[in-house]
Amino acid sequence: MLERLELEAFLTLAEELHFGRTAERLHVSTGRISQTIKKLERQIGAPLFERTSRKVALTAIGRQLHEDLRQAHQQMEAGLERAVNMAGSIHGTLRVGYSAPWNGNLMIKAADAFHSRHPECDVHIREVQLHDPLGPLRTGALDLQISEFPIDEPDIVAGPVVSHEPRALIVPADHPLARRDSVSLEDLASTPLVTIAGAIPQYWLDQHYPHHTPAGRPITHGPAATYWQEVLSLVALGKGVSPTCFRAAQYYSRSDLVFLPISDAPPIVYGLVWPSDRENSRTRAFVQSLSELTG
Structure with a gap:
């Protein structure tokens, strides 16, 4: 049976492919992540990652495990989200992203406004990388983000426009x-x-x-x-x-x-986007807070 840290460490490292960034996201030391992954590999009996001085990559077994666990983890997260929605409360953690630093500033302001209204909900903010603008939303690493439009994807909601930039x-x-x-x-x-x-x-x-x-x-x-x-x-x-x-x-x-x-x-149009199957009370409340700032 996987412990929670083992599950989160493996899934996060499989996404980041970097021990330092994984440790930062999970708020633990890099050594703790390394020890946790080694323990998991001993339990499985095979390496899950190829490690060199220049890069970290999933092995074939690691890729298969990531696919299996990611789907199960998303189902667990969805179940928890539905329970939160039914309870009608706004708490837990909301993960938001941005694709440009000027939108990062806006996200920080929106997070402050959101947290003042919903102090039991933490907001984690991170930059979305240029080469994979929708990947973090699809893997569950982010709940919502500001991106350059157009976004026309069946599994992604294109929400309100937040700015037009020359x-x-x-x-x-x-x-x-x-x-x-x-x-x-x-x-x-x-x-x-x-x-x-x-x-x-x-x-x-x-x-x-x-x-x-x-x-x-x-x-x-x-x-x-x-x-x-x-x-x-x-x-x-x-x-x-x-x-x-x-x-x-x-x-x-x-x-x-x-x-x-x-x-x-x-102009370049920037707007909010989020996964269509993971909209919840937290994302709706954050969209409202941000829309009031840009409104």
Whole structure:
């Protein structure tokens, strides 16, 4: 029989593939996580993770165990959620995420407002990685998050819009476009576009990283990054340019990068999303708190 820490440590490590982040999420030491996983592996009689100095990866047995336990864990969580909903109380833990630092600030404000109304419910906040924007929602690591729209998934609710942000183009400081005050969407045809690789819906990529300008001119797609810092580095090294939110300049300003407004681009729309099968009194109350801040 699995102990609770063994279950949570295994599932969290299988998601994070990093002992430090797993320990941080579970509020225990890295050593405790390592000992717990080793104990579980002795109980099973086989390694569950491949560990090297550079990475952590699931073994074949680990992948199968993760799939089996994840489904069972989700069923247990769903049962507890239904019980909470029936009781009508708002307590426990709500896990919320954000995809950009300016939305992280908004999440913190909303969490403070929410917690003042519902002091028995803790709110845990974390950043959603660029390459897997919906994965944490689907695995149960998050209950709700702010993401860039469009989101059109059968298992995800696209909730209220929280903001509209002007678009910008990040270019190297020595790029010919860097001497201008702004650019247009047609300028995207003149230089490669740094894109994103990962578990990202194609319709979302087409919206934010188009293949043609409004006039029909082809846009070349250059290298693809998996993390935001990679995007900045690729642009700085002259491998391409990247669209972003103009507000990003306040958070990622560098001497080797220039953030230019895109004069004719529609704004980036940010909104709340959550799993359709896990909506509950906590998520509804948090949506209300956040909507009042942005309303």
